[in-house]
Amino acid sequence: xxxIADRVGVSKALVSMIFRDxxxxxxxxxxxxxxxxxxxxxxxxxxxxxxxxxxxKLIGVMAEIRNSFHTELVDFLVDDAERAGYEVVLGPVTxxxxxxxxxxxxxxxxxxxxxxxxxxLDSATLHTIDERAxxxxxxxxxxxxxxDVVRTADGRGVAMLVNHLVTLGHTDIVHASGTGAIGADRAxxxxxxxxxxxxxxxxxxxxxxxxxxxxxxxxxLERDDLPSAVVCVNDRCAIGLLDAMQKAGxxxxxxxxxxxxxxxxxxxLTHIALxxxxxxxxxxxxxxxxxxxxxxxxxxxxxxxxxxxxRLSLRSTTGPAAQREKTRRRIERSR
Amino acid sequence: xxxIADRVGVSKALVSMIFRDxxxxxxxxxxxxxxxxxxxxxxxxxxxxxxxxxxxKLIGVMAEIRNSFHTELVDFLVDDAERAGYEVVLGPVTxxxxxxxxxxxxxxxxxxxxxxxxxxLDSATLHTIDERAxxxxxxxxxxxxxxDVVRTADGRGVAMLVNHLVTLGHTDIVHASGTGAIGADRAxxxxxxxxxxxxxxxxxxxxxxxxxxxxxxxxxLERDDLPSAVVCVNDRCAIGLLDAMQKAGxxxxxxxxxxxxxxxxxxxLTHIALxxxxxxxxxxxxxxxxxxxxxxxxxxxxxxxxxxxxRLSLRSTTGPAAQREKTRRRIERSR
DNA sequence: TTGTAAGCGTTATCAT
DNA sequence: ATGATAACGCTTACAA
Numbered sequence: 001x002x003x004i005a006d007r008v009g010v011s012k013a014l015v016s017m018i019f020r021d022x023x024x025x026x027x028x029x030x031x032x033x034x035x036x037x038x039x040x041x042x043x044x045x046x047x048x049x050x051x052x053x054x055x056x057k058l059i060g061v062m063a064e065i066r067n068s069f070h071t072e073l074v075d076f077l078v079d080d081a082e083r084a085g086y087e088v089v090l091g092p093v094t095x096x097x098x099x100x101x102x103x104x105x106x107x108x109x110x111x112x113x114x115x116x117x118x119x120x121l122d123s124a125t126l127h128t129i130d131e132r133a134x135x136x137x138x139x140x141x142x143x144x145x146x147x148d149v150v151r152t153a154d155g156r157g158v159a160m161l162v163n164h165l166v167t168l169g170h171t172d173i174v175h176a177s178g179t180g181a182i183g184a185d186r187a188x189x190x191x192x193x194x195x196x197x198x199x200x201x202x203x204x205x206x207x208x209x210x211x212x213x214x215x216x217x218x219x220x221l222e223r224d225d226l227p228s229a230v231v232c233v234n235d236r237c238a239i240g241l242l243d244a245m246q247k248a249g250x251x252x253x254x255x256x257x258x259x260x261x262x263x264x265x266x267x268x269l270t271h272i273a274l275x276x277x278x279x280x281x282x283x284x285x286x287x288x289x290x291x292x293x294x295x296x297x298x299x300x301x302x303x304x305x306x307x308x309x310x311r312l313s314l315r316s317t318t319g320p321a322a323q324r325e326k327t328r329r330r331i332e333r334s335r
Numbered sequence: 336x337x338x339i340a341d342r343v344g345v346s347k348a349l350v351s352m353i354f355r356d357x358x359x360x361x362x363x364x365x366x367x368x369x370x371x372x373x374x375x376x377x378x379x380x381x382x383x384x385x386x387x388x389x390x391x392k393l394i395g396v397m398a399e400i401r402n403s404f405h406t407e408l409v410d411f412l413v414d415d416a417e418r419a420g421y422e423v424v425l426g427p428v429t430x431x432x433x434x435x436x437x438x439x440x441x442x443x444x445x446x447x448x449x450x451x452x453x454x455x456l457d458s459a460t461l462h463t464i465d466e467r468a469x470x471x472x473x474x475x476x477x478x479x480x481x482x483d484v485v486r487t488a489d490g491r492g493v494a495m496l497v498n499h500l501v502t503l504g505h506t507d508i509v510h511a512s513g514t515g516a517i518g519a520d521r522a523x524x525x526x527x528x529x530x531x532x533x534x535x536x537x538x539x540x541x542x543x544x545x546x547x548x549x550x551x552x553x554x555x556l557e558r559d560d561l562p563s564a565v566v567c568v569n570d571r572c573a574i575g576l577l578d579a580m581q582k583a584g585x586x587x588x589x590x591x592x593x594x595x596x597x598x599x600x601x602x603x604l605t606h607i608a609l610x611x612x613x614x615x616x617x618x619x620x621x622x623x624x625x626x627x628x629x630x631x632x633x634x635x636x637x638x639x640x641x642x643x644x645x646r647l648s649l650r651s652t653t654g655p656a657a658q659r660e661k662t663r664r665r666i667e668r669s670r
Numbered sequence: 671t672t673g674t675a676a677g678c679g680t681t682a683t684c685a686t
Numbered sequence: 687a688t689g690a691t692a693a694c695g696c697t698t699a700c701a702a
Contacts, residue, residue, distance in 0.1 A: 001679065011689045016681060026687060041467065046443040047382040047391075048679035051694045056382075065410050068403060075400050078427050087440065090425040092413050105422065108381040132376065210604060243606040266601075269545060271578040336695065346673045351697060361671060383695035386678045 001044075007036045019044055050110060057086050059292055060106030060133075062099060063117045065092040069262055069281065070117045073138065076285030077115060084293055086112075103129060113292040120180060134295040136288045139279070141185045148291045149305040150284050154182065154261075155189025157277040157310030161231050161259045162193035164275070164312060169321035170229040170257065171199055176206035176216050176241060178233035183208075186233055186261065202227070206237050213240025221248055226256055228321045235260035235267045238274055242317065253319030263313045273316035283308055336379075342371045354379055385445060392421050394627055395441030395468075397434060398452045400427040404597050404616065405452045408473065411620030412450060419628055421447075438464060448627040455515060469630040471623045474614070476520045483626040484640040485619050489517065489596075490524025492612040492645030496566050496594045497528035499610070499647060504656035505564040505592065506534055511541035511551050511576060513568035518543075521568055521596065537562070541572050548575025556583055561591055563656045570595035570602045573609055577652065588654030598648045608651035618643060 005012045010029060018025050018033050025033075050056045059081050063070040078088045089109050091102035099121055106114055113134040119126065127146045129135050135147040142149050158175075165173050175190040177183055187203055194201040206216040213232060220227060232238035238260035245252055252258055260267050263278035287306045294300040340347045345364060353360050353368045360368075385391045394416050398405040413423045424444050426437035434456055441449055448469040454461065462481045464470050470482040477484050493510075500508055510525040512518055522538055529536040541551040548567060555562060567573035573595035580587055587593055595602050598613035622641045629635040 012680080013682085013690080014688060016679095017688095020681085024687065029687085041463075043439075043442050043467070045386075045445060045679050047385045047445055048694090049681070050382045051380075051386060051679080051696090052681040053694085065406050065413070068406075071400050071403075071406055074427065075429050078400070078429055079431050082432065088427070090427070092409065092423070092425070094410050094413055096414050097417070104378075107378050110380060110382055128376075132378070214605070239604065243604060246606055269574065269578060270549070271581055347696080348674080348698080349672060351695095352672095355697085359671065364671085380695055383678090384697070386680085386695080387697040388678085 001042070003040060004033060004036050004042060007040070008032050056110045056112055058089050058109060058111045059086045059289075060089050060091055060103075060109065060111030060114045061117065062091045062093060062102045062106065062114065062119070065090075065094060067118075068264060068266075069279070072265075072281045073117055073285055076282055077289060080285050080289040084289060086289075086292075100125075107132060113296055115288050115292065118182065134292060136291045138284055138288050140181050142181075146303050148295070148303050150287045150291060150308070151306075152277075152279045152284070152308045152310045154185045154310070155192065157261065157279075158186045158189035158231060159193035159196075160310060160312050161261075161275070161277060162190060162197070164314070165229045165231070165257060165259070165318065166197050166199070168229075168257070168318065171321070172202075172225065172227045173199065173229045173231060174202045174204060174220065174227040176213065176230055176232045176237055177203050178206065178208050178212075178237070183233055190231055206233060206241075208234050208237060210236050210240035210243070213237035213242075214244040216241055217244030217248065221250075226250070229257040229259070229318070231259050233261060235262045235264045235274060235276055238276075238317070239266060239272060242272070242274070252317050255322050257318040257321075259318060263311075267313070267315070275315045275318040276313050278311040278313055280308060280311065336377070338375060339368060339371050339377060342375070343367050391445045391447055393424050393444060393446045394421045394624075395424050395426055395438075395444065395446030395449045396452065397426045397428060397437045397441065397449065397454070400425075400429065402453075403599060403601075404614070407600075407616045408452055408620055411617050412624060415620050415624040419624060421624075421627075435460075442467060448631055450623050450627065453517065469627060471626045473619055473623050475516050477516075481638050483630070483638050485622045485626060485643070486641075487612075487614045487619070487643045487645045489520045489645070490527065492596065492614075492647075493521045493524035493566060494528035494531075495645060495647050496596075496610070496612060497525060497532070499649070500564045500566070500592060500594070500653065500656075501532050501534070503564075503592065503653065506656070507537075507560065507562045508534065508564045508566060509537045509539060509555065509562040511548065511565055511567045511572055512538050513541065513543045513547075513572070518568055525566055541568060541576075543569050543572060545571050545575035545578070548572035548577075549579035551576055552579035552583065556585075561585070564592040564594070564653070566594050568596060570597045570599045570609060570611055573611075573652070574601060574607060577607070577609070587652050590657050592653040592656075594653060598646075602648070602650070610650045610653040611648050613646040613648055615643060615646065 001012050001015050004015050014025055015033055018030050061077055063074050081088045089111055091106040093099050093102050115136045118139045119137050123145055126135055130147045137147055138150045177187045191201040206212045238258050242258050250256055260274045260276040263276040267274035267276040336347050336350050339350050349360050350368055353365050396412055398409050416423045424446055426441040428434050428437050450471045453474045454472050458480055461470055465482045472482055473485045512522045526536040541547045573593050577593050585591055595609045595611040598611040602609035602611040
């Protein structure tokens with residue numbers, strides 16, 4: 001910057017103003033400065049600006065880079081943040097990099113606020129982080145939390161699936177569950193919905209991956225009666241189960257209905273066509289950024305929660321409950 | 336930092352050294368300083384350090400956040416970089432954020448080197464960027480380029496698919512192609528392989544998405560003879576086509592074989608089981624980071640190219656060429 | 671083992 | 687419209 005100033009014969013201050021598009025400098029110097037800057041290949045040093053300014057205009061986003069639902073959210077977050085004049089710094093969680101490490105990195109980068117996707121950190125830790133920079137937790141239920149929350153009413157989403165299945169005549173509905181806060185939330189939504197319908201909740205432990213889903217199949221096939229429907233904790237689990245079931249000769253949805261959760265691009269592929277629940281990442285991103293802005297620029301200090309309504313996406317993996325007789329015959333045949 | 340120094344009654348310099356684990360300070364002061372730092376919730380300011388140091392230890396990675404192949408690479412890059420003592424900053428390319436903008440952002444963050452995934456920027460631009468910070472282009476062919484390149488021999492990969500199909504007795508093999516440098520590379524690999532076998536290359540324009548793949552189907556179904564095999568430009572395209580074909584009553588691979596490219600997690604799902612070509616993201620990431628290190632810390636100045644051998648992943652979407660008669664009958668039936 | 675002081679590239683305040 | 691100068695928080699000779 002000093003170089004440019006020297007070359008043009010002005011001061012650093014002028015150059016700085018010109019680069020920040022601030023009224024003051026004359027059009028003539030403006031042009032000259034830009035020209036020389038170009039020639040010298042000058043790039044503003046964000047770190048230095050950051051040091052001088054009180055604000056960094058940086059929003060840190062912790063995400064599991066391999067989770068397509070997270071990357072979808074990140075994509076939207078980047079755009080929303082940009083529109084608000086902020087830049088997103090991604091703190092990736094990987095096999096070898098914990099959530100705590102990701103947060104540490106974001107804090108070192110002097111992010112003004114943190115958006116945490118599916119945080120597994122406990123409330124106390126979140127609170128501590130929040131004291132340094134406003135935290136928005138996305139996608140996870142946080143009872144009695146002191147940080148901002150944006151999430152879908154997962155319990156309700158799962159209940160919608162159960163209702164849908166009951167309407168189709170299903171009564172023998174199993175839940176393939178996941179672990180952690182998110183898994184627990186969905187499982188309890190399932191349980192409540194089943195009880196509300198006077199049905200028996202049946203939870204089998206599964207997980208959030210295709211592998212988990214497909215390894216849940218044998219246990220179900222072993223039963224005397226195949227359940228008439230399985231509500232899976234997410235789309236990937238459902239796809240794994242779907243796959244294993246089809247391999248075993250089970251017709252979905254004729255013999256058994258299967259539902260997912262997330263309404264991921266995968267679920268929408270026509271030859272998977274998974275009945276699922278949409279979490280509306282577009283809207284979650286928007287709300288998360290709004291939350292950040294309210295606390296950063298809007299003066300809000302109390303934590304706020306945004307709980308979005310899930311939306312059912314009916315596709316071809318759910319259908320009327322099978323006649324018991326038929327199902328049993330199918331199973332026999334496939335053995 | 337000054338606060339800590341004051342509280343403990345030492346100088347900033349000591350505190351700095353302690354935080355960087357530098358020999359010198361006594362164990363006693365060390366402990367005292369850490370304690371007070373904890374109490375004050377102190378976090379080192381990376382930007383300030385960066386300003387003082389000559390080095391940022393930052394590697395910028397430009398990636399399409401929604402592209403699962405890119406995110407897979409990023410995941411590995413993060414780990415490899417960390418192992419080498421570097422931090423990765425992600426410059427996301429989205430619908431509203433161009434590659435040039437992503438690169439600008441990374442440069443503003445004072446990244447010491449740039450890893451560009453599938454860059455569409457022209458050679459001249461890449462060269463200009465390289466003058467500021469060493470550039471590694473990943474996954475794209477760059478004839479006569481002046482920057483480092485890490486890629487798979489895509490032409491050869493596609494040729495392997497063609498060879499495989501020819502071995503299975505196929506002769507009527509169509510290529511569903513993509514645009515851009517990558518699409519062109521794969522198309523020319525296809526053409527050369529076909530000619531080598533004395534077959535007629537037939538290229539139809541498709542694209543890199545499921546949508547593109549499925550919208551390629553009608554044109555193929557319209558033909559008097561269904562091609563016996565289709566080599567798609569990537570897995571997503573293949574899955575779209577696969578889907579549309581199955582919907583049209585075509586049995587894959589009995590009536591028609593389909594191949595993908597990338598060996599993505601999707602291709603590996605057992606009920607898709609797409610024959611594909613692996614680009615080995617793990618290895619590409621490793622090489623990209625090595626390239627960076629050689630130029631940053633190893634003193635290499637000449638550009639280097641690493642061209643990896645693709646690897647065939649045979650699965651269930653390819654099979655022996657169908658008898659013409661059978662195929663025709665199938666098609667009639669499905670109409 | 672510890673302290674002092676200069677400097678990194680910017681922005682901001684106050685003059686001119 | 688432009689310039690001088692003091693921060694910003696850290697690192698690093700060099701000195702004690």
